[in-house]
Amino acid sequence: MNVLVDSRPHQDATARMPLIRGILEARYKRRFFAHRELAYHLYRGVYDSFDDAQASIPPGNASGYDNNESADLYRERTRRVFINDYPMIHWLGRFFAEGARDVFDVGGHIGIAYYAYQKYLSYPASLRWTVMDVPAVNAAGAAWAKEHDAPGRLGFADDIASASGADVLFAAGSLQYLSYSLADALSPMPRRPRFLLLNSVPVHMRQSYYTVQNIGTACCPYHVTAEREFLGGLASLGYELQDRWENPQRYCIVPFHPELSLDRYFGFAFRLAT
Template structure:
Protein backbone atom coordinates (compact mmCIF):
# COMPACT_ATOMS: atom_id res chain seq x y z
CA UNK A 1 0.00 0.00 0.00
CA UNK A 2 2.82 2.41 0.83
CA UNK A 3 4.29 2.18 -2.66
CA UNK A 4 0.93 2.89 -4.24
CA UNK A 5 0.14 5.81 -1.99
CA UNK A 6 3.64 7.23 -2.46
CA UNK A 7 3.63 7.10 -6.26
CA UNK A 8 3.35 10.46 -8.01
CA UNK A 9 0.57 9.57 -10.53
CA UNK A 10 -1.51 8.05 -7.73
CA UNK A 11 -1.11 11.13 -5.54
CA UNK A 12 -2.03 13.49 -8.36
CA UNK A 13 -5.14 11.46 -9.19
CA UNK A 14 -6.41 11.25 -5.63
CA UNK A 15 -5.79 14.97 -5.10
CA UNK A 16 -8.70 15.59 -7.47
CA UNK A 17 -11.03 13.31 -5.52
CA UNK A 18 -11.48 14.87 -2.04
CA UNK A 19 -13.58 12.07 -0.52
CA UNK A 20 -11.23 9.38 -1.78
CA UNK A 21 -8.25 11.36 -0.56
CA UNK A 22 -9.74 11.79 2.92
CA UNK A 23 -10.29 8.04 3.17
CA UNK A 24 -6.81 7.23 1.91
CA UNK A 25 -5.14 9.76 4.20
CA UNK A 26 -6.88 8.21 7.22
CA UNK A 27 -5.82 4.73 6.13
CA UNK A 28 -2.26 5.88 5.51
CA UNK A 29 -2.09 7.54 8.94
CA UNK A 30 -2.91 4.22 10.59
CA UNK A 31 -0.31 2.39 8.50
CA UNK A 32 2.27 5.11 9.12
CA UNK A 33 2.21 4.86 12.90
CA UNK A 34 2.18 1.04 12.73
CA UNK A 35 5.31 1.01 10.54
CA UNK A 36 8.25 -0.86 12.12
CA UNK A 37 10.61 -1.56 9.21
CA UNK A 38 14.13 -0.34 10.02
CA UNK A 39 15.32 -0.47 6.41
CA UNK A 40 12.61 1.72 4.92
CA UNK A 41 11.76 5.16 6.28
CA UNK A 42 8.39 6.69 5.43
CA UNK A 43 6.93 10.19 5.76
CA UNK A 44 3.64 11.78 6.59
CA UNK A 45 2.16 15.29 6.52
CA UNK A 46 3.33 18.82 5.83
CA UNK A 47 3.74 21.25 8.72
CA UNK A 48 4.82 24.86 9.17
CA UNK A 49 6.99 24.37 12.25
CA UNK A 50 8.93 21.74 14.18
CA UNK A 51 6.41 21.98 17.02
CA UNK A 52 3.47 21.45 14.65
CA UNK A 53 5.13 18.29 13.32
CA UNK A 54 5.91 17.11 16.84
CA UNK A 55 2.30 17.67 17.94
CA UNK A 56 1.06 15.37 15.17
CA UNK A 57 2.85 12.38 16.72
CA UNK A 58 0.57 10.51 19.17
CA UNK A 59 1.56 10.95 22.80
CA UNK A 60 2.14 7.23 23.32
CA UNK A 61 4.39 6.82 20.28
CA UNK A 62 8.19 6.92 20.60
CA UNK A 63 9.56 10.20 19.27
CA UNK A 64 13.12 10.99 18.21
CA UNK A 65 16.38 9.11 18.85
CA UNK A 66 16.57 9.54 22.61
CA UNK A 67 15.57 5.98 23.44
CA UNK A 68 17.41 2.69 23.76
CA UNK A 69 16.01 1.10 20.60
CA UNK A 70 17.03 4.03 18.39
CA UNK A 71 20.41 4.33 20.10
CA UNK A 72 21.21 0.73 19.14
CA UNK A 73 20.84 1.38 15.40
CA UNK A 74 23.56 1.70 12.72
CA UNK A 75 26.36 -0.42 14.21
CA UNK A 76 27.07 -1.88 10.75
CA UNK A 77 27.74 1.61 9.40
CA UNK A 78 30.85 1.95 11.55
CA UNK A 79 32.49 -0.63 9.27
CA UNK A 80 31.58 0.63 5.78
CA UNK A 81 31.16 3.71 3.66
CA UNK A 82 28.69 4.52 0.91
CA UNK A 83 29.13 6.30 -2.40
CA UNK A 84 27.94 9.61 -0.99
CA UNK A 85 30.65 9.41 1.70
CA UNK A 86 33.45 9.91 -0.82
CA UNK A 87 32.99 13.68 -1.26
CA UNK A 88 32.98 13.97 2.54
CA UNK A 89 36.24 12.04 2.83
CA UNK A 90 37.78 14.06 0.00
CA UNK A 91 37.12 17.40 1.70
CA UNK A 92 37.95 16.14 5.17
CA UNK A 93 41.30 14.90 3.90
CA UNK A 94 42.03 18.23 2.20
CA UNK A 95 41.17 20.16 5.35
CA UNK A 96 43.29 17.89 7.54
CA UNK A 97 46.17 18.68 5.17
CA UNK A 98 45.30 22.36 5.58
CA UNK A 99 45.73 22.11 9.34
CA UNK A 100 42.27 21.15 10.61
CA UNK A 101 42.53 19.16 13.83
CA UNK A 102 39.04 19.28 15.37
CA UNK A 103 35.75 17.94 14.02
CA UNK A 104 32.36 18.61 15.60
CA UNK A 105 29.95 15.98 14.30
CA UNK A 106 26.29 17.00 14.71
CA UNK A 107 24.06 13.96 15.10
CA UNK A 108 26.94 11.57 14.47
CA UNK A 109 25.26 8.84 16.51
CA UNK A 110 27.92 6.64 18.14
CA UNK A 111 30.64 8.04 15.86
CA UNK A 112 29.64 6.32 12.62
CA UNK A 113 31.71 8.49 10.28
CA UNK A 114 34.66 8.63 12.68
CA UNK A 115 35.01 4.85 12.68
CA UNK A 116 34.18 4.24 9.01
CA UNK A 117 36.40 6.96 7.54
CA UNK A 118 39.55 6.03 9.44
CA UNK A 119 40.05 3.09 7.09
CA UNK A 120 40.44 5.51 4.18
CA UNK A 121 41.92 8.67 5.73
CA UNK A 122 45.13 9.23 7.65
CA UNK A 123 43.81 10.92 10.78
CA UNK A 124 46.13 13.49 12.38
CA UNK A 125 47.70 12.20 15.58
CA UNK A 126 46.20 15.10 17.53
CA UNK A 127 42.72 14.85 16.00
CA UNK A 128 39.77 15.63 18.31
CA UNK A 129 36.45 14.34 16.94
CA UNK A 130 33.41 15.34 19.00
CA UNK A 131 29.95 13.88 18.39
CA UNK A 132 26.89 15.79 19.54
CA UNK A 133 23.78 13.67 19.95
CA UNK A 134 20.93 12.97 22.36
CA UNK A 135 21.66 11.45 25.80
CA UNK A 136 20.71 7.84 24.97
CA UNK A 137 22.90 7.86 21.86
CA UNK A 138 25.82 9.56 23.63
CA UNK A 139 25.72 6.92 26.37
CA UNK A 140 25.74 4.15 23.76
CA UNK A 141 28.58 5.90 21.93
CA UNK A 142 30.72 6.13 25.05
CA UNK A 143 30.22 2.41 25.72
CA UNK A 144 31.14 1.58 22.12
CA UNK A 145 34.21 3.86 22.21
CA UNK A 146 35.53 2.14 25.33
CA UNK A 147 36.03 -0.96 23.19
CA UNK A 148 36.54 0.42 19.67
CA UNK A 149 38.49 3.69 19.98
CA UNK A 150 41.97 2.72 21.20
CA UNK A 151 43.41 6.15 20.29
CA UNK A 152 40.77 7.91 22.45
CA UNK A 153 40.14 10.61 19.84
CA UNK A 154 36.36 10.49 20.15
CA UNK A 155 34.37 12.62 22.57
CA UNK A 156 30.66 13.30 23.06
CA UNK A 157 28.75 16.53 23.66
CA UNK A 158 25.16 17.53 24.26
CA UNK A 159 25.11 21.17 23.09
CA UNK A 160 25.83 22.55 19.61
CA UNK A 161 27.31 25.66 21.26
CA UNK A 162 30.36 23.49 21.93
CA UNK A 163 31.10 23.64 18.19
CA UNK A 164 32.25 27.24 18.61
CA UNK A 165 35.89 27.51 17.54
CA UNK A 166 36.09 24.05 15.97
CA UNK A 167 37.84 23.54 12.63
CA UNK A 168 35.23 21.41 10.85
CA UNK A 169 31.52 21.32 11.58
CA UNK A 170 30.39 17.97 10.17
CA UNK A 171 26.78 16.85 9.67
CA UNK A 172 25.82 13.76 7.68
CA UNK A 173 22.08 13.23 7.44
CA UNK A 174 21.35 14.97 10.73
CA UNK A 175 20.42 18.61 10.13
CA UNK A 176 16.86 17.66 9.20
CA UNK A 177 16.15 16.38 12.73
CA UNK A 178 17.06 19.57 14.59
CA UNK A 179 14.63 22.12 15.94
CA UNK A 180 16.79 25.01 14.71
CA UNK A 181 18.34 25.49 11.28
CA UNK A 182 22.09 25.35 10.78
CA UNK A 183 22.21 29.08 10.04
CA UNK A 184 20.39 29.83 13.29
CA UNK A 185 22.84 27.72 15.26
CA UNK A 186 25.92 29.20 13.58
CA UNK A 187 24.69 32.75 14.16
CA UNK A 188 24.85 32.20 17.93
CA UNK A 189 28.48 31.01 17.95
CA UNK A 190 31.16 33.48 19.04
CA UNK A 191 33.78 31.72 16.91
CA UNK A 192 32.27 30.06 13.89
CA UNK A 193 33.83 26.88 12.46
CA UNK A 194 36.36 27.33 9.65
CA UNK A 195 34.72 24.67 7.48
CA UNK A 196 31.25 23.19 7.07
CA UNK A 197 30.93 19.67 5.66
CA UNK A 198 27.31 18.65 5.17
CA UNK A 199 25.85 15.51 3.63
CA UNK A 200 22.43 14.03 2.86
CA UNK A 201 20.64 17.36 3.30
CA UNK A 202 16.98 17.40 2.11
CA UNK A 203 16.72 20.56 0.01
CA UNK A 204 13.63 21.54 -1.98
CA UNK A 205 14.04 23.89 -4.91
CA UNK A 206 11.28 26.25 -3.71
CA UNK A 207 9.66 25.40 -0.37
CA UNK A 208 10.68 25.07 3.28
CA UNK A 209 8.49 22.84 5.45
CA UNK A 210 8.47 20.07 8.06
CA UNK A 211 7.13 16.57 7.71
CA UNK A 212 7.26 13.55 10.06
CA UNK A 213 9.55 10.59 9.40
CA UNK A 214 9.02 7.10 10.78
CA UNK A 215 12.42 5.40 11.20
CA UNK A 216 10.95 2.11 12.43
CA UNK A 217 11.81 2.64 16.09
CA UNK A 218 10.28 6.12 16.47
CA UNK A 219 8.81 9.10 14.62
CA UNK A 220 10.72 12.34 14.16
CA UNK A 221 9.88 15.88 13.02
CA UNK A 222 11.82 16.29 9.78
CA UNK A 223 13.01 19.55 8.21
CA UNK A 224 13.12 20.18 4.46
CA UNK A 225 14.64 23.54 3.47
CA UNK A 226 14.18 25.63 0.34
CA UNK A 227 17.42 26.01 -1.61
CA UNK A 228 17.43 29.81 -1.33
CA UNK A 229 16.86 29.63 2.45
CA UNK A 230 19.54 27.01 3.03
CA UNK A 231 22.30 28.52 0.89
CA UNK A 232 21.37 32.11 1.66
CA UNK A 233 21.33 31.55 5.41
CA UNK A 234 24.84 30.08 5.41
CA UNK A 235 26.51 32.43 2.93
CA UNK A 236 25.08 35.44 4.81
CA UNK A 237 27.22 34.36 7.78
CA UNK A 238 30.45 34.66 5.83
CA UNK A 239 30.81 31.24 4.20
CA UNK A 240 31.74 30.49 0.60
CA UNK A 241 30.48 27.37 -1.16
CA UNK A 242 33.39 25.14 -2.21
CA UNK A 243 31.52 22.13 -3.55
CA UNK A 244 28.05 20.69 -3.97
CA UNK A 245 26.99 17.17 -4.90
CA UNK A 246 23.83 15.13 -5.30
CA UNK A 247 22.80 11.89 -3.64
CA UNK A 248 20.13 10.24 -5.83
CA UNK A 249 20.06 7.21 -3.52
CA UNK A 250 18.20 9.24 -0.91
CA UNK A 251 14.66 10.46 -1.49
CA UNK A 252 11.69 11.72 0.49
CA UNK A 253 8.19 10.84 -0.73
CA UNK A 254 5.51 12.73 1.17
CA UNK A 255 2.24 10.97 0.29
CA UNK A 256 -0.49 13.27 -1.05
CA UNK A 257 2.06 16.06 -1.58
CA UNK A 258 3.91 15.21 -4.81
CA UNK A 259 4.98 18.82 -5.29
CA UNK A 260 6.97 18.67 -2.04
CA UNK A 261 8.53 15.23 -2.43
CA UNK A 262 12.28 14.97 -3.13
CA UNK A 263 13.95 12.63 -5.60
CA UNK A 264 17.49 13.34 -4.30
CA UNK A 265 19.39 14.88 -1.41
CA UNK A 266 22.45 17.14 -1.47
CA UNK A 267 25.88 17.56 0.06
CA UNK A 268 27.86 20.77 0.55
CA UNK A 269 31.34 21.94 1.51
CA UNK A 270 31.75 25.53 2.75
CA UNK A 271 34.79 27.53 3.83
CA UNK A 272 34.67 30.62 6.01
CA UNK A 273 35.92 33.61 4.06
CA UNK A 274 37.22 35.03 7.33
CA UNK A 275 39.39 32.01 8.13
Protein backbone atom coordinates in the same frame (compact mmCIF):
# COMPACT_ATOMS: atom_id res chain seq x y z
CA MET B 1 8.76 -3.13 -0.21
CA ASN B 2 9.63 -0.23 -2.48
CA VAL B 3 8.28 2.81 -0.69
CA LEU B 4 8.60 4.93 -3.83
CA VAL B 5 6.30 2.62 -5.78
CA ASP B 6 4.04 2.07 -2.77
CA SER B 7 3.40 5.82 -2.45
CA ARG B 8 2.34 6.41 -6.03
CA PRO B 9 -1.38 5.67 -5.55
CA HIS B 10 -1.53 8.61 -3.16
CA GLN B 11 -0.16 10.97 -5.77
CA ASP B 12 -2.58 10.50 -8.65
CA ALA B 13 -5.62 12.54 -9.63
CA THR B 14 -8.00 10.26 -7.72
CA ALA B 15 -6.24 11.11 -4.45
CA ARG B 16 -7.07 14.78 -5.01
CA MET B 17 -10.83 14.12 -4.85
CA PRO B 18 -11.84 15.22 -1.31
CA LEU B 19 -13.79 12.13 -0.21
CA ILE B 20 -11.40 9.59 -1.67
CA ARG B 21 -8.40 11.56 -0.46
CA GLY B 22 -9.80 11.62 3.07
CA ILE B 23 -10.20 7.84 3.05
CA LEU B 24 -6.70 7.33 1.67
CA GLU B 25 -5.16 9.73 4.18
CA ALA B 26 -6.86 7.97 7.12
CA ARG B 27 -5.67 4.60 5.84
CA TYR B 28 -2.14 5.89 5.34
CA LYS B 29 -2.11 7.46 8.82
CA ARG B 30 -2.87 4.07 10.39
CA ARG B 31 -0.16 2.41 8.34
CA PHE B 32 2.34 5.19 9.07
CA PHE B 33 2.10 5.03 12.86
CA ALA B 34 2.09 1.21 12.80
CA HIS B 35 5.28 1.11 10.70
CA ARG B 36 8.13 -0.81 12.38
CA GLU B 37 10.37 -1.71 9.46
CA LEU B 38 13.97 -0.52 9.77
CA ALA B 39 14.83 -1.08 6.11
CA TYR B 40 12.97 1.99 4.86
CA HIS B 41 11.45 5.17 6.23
CA LEU B 42 8.00 6.66 5.75
CA TYR B 43 6.95 10.33 5.75
CA ARG B 44 3.64 11.93 6.62
CA GLY B 45 2.18 15.43 6.63
CA VAL B 46 3.36 18.97 5.96
CA TYR B 47 3.75 21.41 8.86
CA ASP B 48 4.90 24.98 9.37
CA SER B 49 7.11 24.31 12.41
CA PHE B 50 9.01 21.68 14.34
CA ASP B 51 6.52 21.97 17.19
CA ASP B 52 3.54 21.42 14.89
CA ALA B 53 5.18 18.30 13.46
CA GLN B 54 6.00 17.08 16.96
CA ALA B 55 2.41 17.65 18.11
CA SER B 56 1.11 15.41 15.31
CA ILE B 57 2.87 12.35 16.77
CA PRO B 58 0.52 10.40 19.09
CA PRO B 59 1.72 10.08 22.70
CA GLY B 60 1.88 6.30 22.33
CA ASN B 61 4.57 6.50 19.63
CA ALA B 62 8.22 6.92 20.51
CA SER B 63 9.53 10.26 19.30
CA GLY B 64 13.07 11.09 18.17
CA TYR B 65 16.32 9.21 18.75
CA ASP B 66 16.48 9.62 22.52
CA ASN B 67 15.51 6.04 23.30
CA ASN B 68 17.41 2.76 23.54
CA GLU B 69 15.94 1.25 20.36
CA SER B 70 17.04 4.19 18.21
CA ALA B 71 20.40 4.42 19.98
CA ASP B 72 21.16 0.82 19.00
CA LEU B 73 20.80 1.49 15.26
CA TYR B 74 23.54 1.79 12.63
CA ARG B 75 26.30 -0.31 14.22
CA GLU B 76 27.12 -1.81 10.82
CA ARG B 77 27.81 1.67 9.43
CA THR B 78 30.89 2.01 11.64
CA ARG B 79 32.56 -0.61 9.42
CA ARG B 80 31.63 0.56 5.92
CA VAL B 81 31.06 3.62 3.76
CA PHE B 82 28.55 4.29 1.00
CA ILE B 83 28.97 6.02 -2.35
CA ASN B 84 27.71 9.34 -0.98
CA ASP B 85 30.44 9.25 1.69
CA TYR B 86 33.25 9.72 -0.81
CA PRO B 87 32.82 13.49 -1.32
CA MET B 88 32.88 13.84 2.48
CA ILE B 89 36.05 11.77 2.73
CA HIS B 90 37.66 13.82 -0.04
CA TRP B 91 36.89 17.18 1.56
CA LEU B 92 37.69 16.07 5.09
CA GLY B 93 41.11 14.95 3.86
CA ARG B 94 41.64 18.35 2.24
CA PHE B 95 40.64 20.14 5.43
CA PHE B 96 43.05 17.98 7.45
CA ALA B 97 45.78 18.94 4.96
CA GLU B 98 45.00 22.59 5.71
CA GLY B 99 45.51 22.05 9.42
CA ALA B 100 42.05 21.08 10.66
CA ARG B 101 42.30 19.03 13.85
CA ASP B 102 38.99 19.54 15.67
CA VAL B 103 35.85 18.00 14.12
CA PHE B 104 32.40 18.66 15.59
CA ASP B 105 29.98 16.03 14.29
CA VAL B 106 26.33 17.10 14.56
CA GLY B 107 24.06 14.09 15.00
CA GLY B 108 26.92 11.66 14.42
CA HIS B 109 25.21 8.92 16.45
CA ILE B 110 27.84 6.72 18.14
CA GLY B 111 30.60 8.12 15.90
CA ILE B 112 29.66 6.37 12.68
CA ALA B 113 31.77 8.53 10.36
CA TYR B 114 34.69 8.70 12.80
CA TYR B 115 35.04 4.92 12.78
CA ALA B 116 34.22 4.30 9.11
CA TYR B 117 36.37 7.06 7.59
CA GLN B 118 39.58 6.12 9.38
CA LYS B 119 40.00 3.27 6.89
CA TYR B 120 40.33 5.83 4.10
CA LEU B 121 42.04 8.80 5.76
CA SER B 122 45.19 9.28 7.81
CA TYR B 123 43.83 11.00 10.88
CA PRO B 124 46.05 13.69 12.39
CA ALA B 125 47.76 12.56 15.58
CA SER B 126 46.16 15.40 17.49
CA LEU B 127 42.66 14.81 16.09
CA ARG B 128 39.73 15.54 18.37
CA TRP B 129 36.35 14.34 17.09
CA THR B 130 33.28 15.37 19.09
CA VAL B 131 29.82 13.97 18.37
CA MET B 132 26.75 15.94 19.41
CA ASP B 133 23.67 13.81 19.85
CA VAL B 134 20.79 13.08 22.24
CA PRO B 135 21.51 11.58 25.69
CA ALA B 136 20.58 7.96 24.87
CA VAL B 137 22.78 7.97 21.76
CA ASN B 138 25.68 9.69 23.55
CA ALA B 139 25.55 7.06 26.30
CA ALA B 140 25.58 4.27 23.72
CA GLY B 141 28.46 5.98 21.89
CA ALA B 142 30.54 6.36 25.03
CA ALA B 143 30.04 2.67 25.85
CA TRP B 144 30.97 1.66 22.30
CA ALA B 145 34.08 3.86 22.38
CA LYS B 146 35.47 2.06 25.42
CA GLU B 147 35.93 -1.03 23.26
CA HIS B 148 36.44 0.47 19.80
CA ASP B 149 38.28 3.80 20.16
CA ALA B 150 41.72 2.78 21.38
CA PRO B 151 43.33 6.19 20.60
CA GLY B 152 40.66 7.94 22.71
CA ARG B 153 40.03 10.65 20.12
CA LEU B 154 36.22 10.52 20.27
CA GLY B 155 34.12 12.57 22.67
CA PHE B 156 30.46 13.52 23.05
CA ALA B 157 28.50 16.73 23.59
CA ASP B 158 24.84 17.64 23.96
CA ASP B 159 24.77 21.24 22.68
CA ILE B 160 25.68 22.59 19.26
CA ALA B 161 27.07 25.71 20.93
CA SER B 162 30.09 23.54 21.76
CA ALA B 163 31.00 23.70 18.05
CA SER B 164 32.37 27.20 18.62
CA GLY B 165 36.09 27.06 17.90
CA ALA B 166 35.96 23.77 16.00
CA ASP B 167 37.83 23.53 12.72
CA VAL B 168 35.16 21.48 10.92
CA LEU B 169 31.44 21.28 11.57
CA PHE B 170 30.46 17.92 10.11
CA ALA B 171 26.85 16.80 9.62
CA ALA B 172 25.83 13.73 7.65
CA GLY B 173 22.08 13.23 7.38
CA SER B 174 21.36 15.03 10.65
CA LEU B 175 20.49 18.68 10.03
CA GLN B 176 16.90 17.77 9.18
CA TYR B 177 16.26 16.56 12.73
CA LEU B 178 17.18 19.84 14.43
CA SER B 179 14.52 22.20 15.75
CA TYR B 180 16.60 25.15 14.50
CA SER B 181 18.47 25.96 11.30
CA LEU B 182 22.22 25.58 10.97
CA ALA B 183 22.59 29.30 10.23
CA ASP B 184 20.68 30.18 13.43
CA ALA B 185 22.94 27.85 15.43
CA LEU B 186 26.14 29.28 13.96
CA SER B 187 25.17 32.94 14.15
CA PRO B 188 25.83 33.54 17.90
CA MET B 189 29.05 31.49 18.09
CA PRO B 190 32.07 33.56 19.16
CA ARG B 191 34.33 31.50 16.89
CA ARG B 192 32.49 29.89 14.02
CA PRO B 193 33.94 26.71 12.48
CA ARG B 194 36.31 27.36 9.59
CA PHE B 195 34.77 24.64 7.45
CA LEU B 196 31.31 23.12 7.04
CA LEU B 197 31.00 19.62 5.62
CA LEU B 198 27.35 18.64 5.16
CA ASN B 199 25.88 15.53 3.60
CA SER B 200 22.44 14.07 2.84
CA VAL B 201 20.68 17.41 3.29
CA PRO B 202 17.02 17.47 2.12
CA VAL B 203 16.74 20.66 0.08
CA HIS B 204 13.63 21.73 -1.84
CA MET B 205 14.09 24.13 -4.73
CA ARG B 206 11.36 26.51 -3.54
CA GLN B 207 9.78 25.80 -0.16
CA SER B 208 10.77 25.06 3.43
CA TYR B 209 8.51 22.79 5.48
CA TYR B 210 8.43 20.15 8.19
CA THR B 211 7.12 16.64 7.85
CA VAL B 212 7.24 13.60 10.15
CA GLN B 213 9.52 10.64 9.45
CA ASN B 214 8.98 7.13 10.83
CA ILE B 215 12.36 5.39 11.12
CA GLY B 216 10.89 2.13 12.40
CA THR B 217 11.82 2.65 16.05
CA ALA B 218 10.35 6.15 16.44
CA CYS B 219 8.77 9.11 14.67
CA CYS B 220 10.76 12.31 14.16
CA PRO B 221 9.93 15.87 13.07
CA TYR B 222 11.85 16.34 9.84
CA HIS B 223 12.89 19.64 8.25
CA VAL B 224 13.17 20.16 4.50
CA THR B 225 14.77 23.52 3.68
CA ALA B 226 14.31 25.74 0.66
CA GLU B 227 17.50 26.08 -1.37
CA ARG B 228 17.62 29.89 -1.21
CA GLU B 229 17.01 29.90 2.54
CA PHE B 230 19.64 27.26 3.23
CA LEU B 231 22.42 28.69 1.07
CA GLY B 232 21.52 32.32 1.77
CA GLY B 233 21.59 31.81 5.53
CA LEU B 234 25.11 30.41 5.44
CA ALA B 235 26.33 33.00 2.93
CA SER B 236 25.11 35.77 5.23
CA LEU B 237 27.50 34.43 7.89
CA GLY B 238 30.47 34.54 5.53
CA TYR B 239 30.52 30.92 4.35
CA GLU B 240 31.64 30.41 0.76
CA LEU B 241 30.46 27.34 -1.13
CA GLN B 242 33.37 25.15 -2.23
CA ASP B 243 31.51 22.15 -3.61
CA ARG B 244 28.04 20.71 -4.00
CA TRP B 245 26.98 17.18 -4.94
CA GLU B 246 23.78 15.18 -5.35
CA ASN B 247 22.72 11.91 -3.77
CA PRO B 248 19.98 10.35 -5.94
CA GLN B 249 19.91 7.28 -3.69
CA ARG B 250 18.10 9.29 -1.02
CA TYR B 251 14.57 10.54 -1.54
CA CYS B 252 11.71 11.85 0.54
CA ILE B 253 8.23 10.91 -0.67
CA VAL B 254 5.50 12.76 1.23
CA PRO B 255 2.20 11.10 0.23
CA PHE B 256 -0.51 13.53 -0.96
CA HIS B 257 2.15 16.22 -1.50
CA PRO B 258 4.00 15.32 -4.71
CA GLU B 259 5.04 18.96 -5.24
CA LEU B 260 7.03 18.82 -1.99
CA SER B 261 8.55 15.38 -2.36
CA LEU B 262 12.28 15.07 -3.11
CA ASP B 263 13.93 12.74 -5.61
CA ARG B 264 17.46 13.45 -4.32
CA TYR B 265 19.40 14.93 -1.42
CA PHE B 266 22.46 17.19 -1.49
CA GLY B 267 25.91 17.54 0.04
CA PHE B 268 27.95 20.71 0.52
CA ALA B 269 31.42 21.88 1.49
CA PHE B 270 31.84 25.46 2.76
CA ARG B 271 34.76 27.60 3.86
CA LEU B 272 34.50 30.62 6.15
CA ALA B 273 35.77 33.73 4.36
CA THR B 274 38.79 35.36 5.97
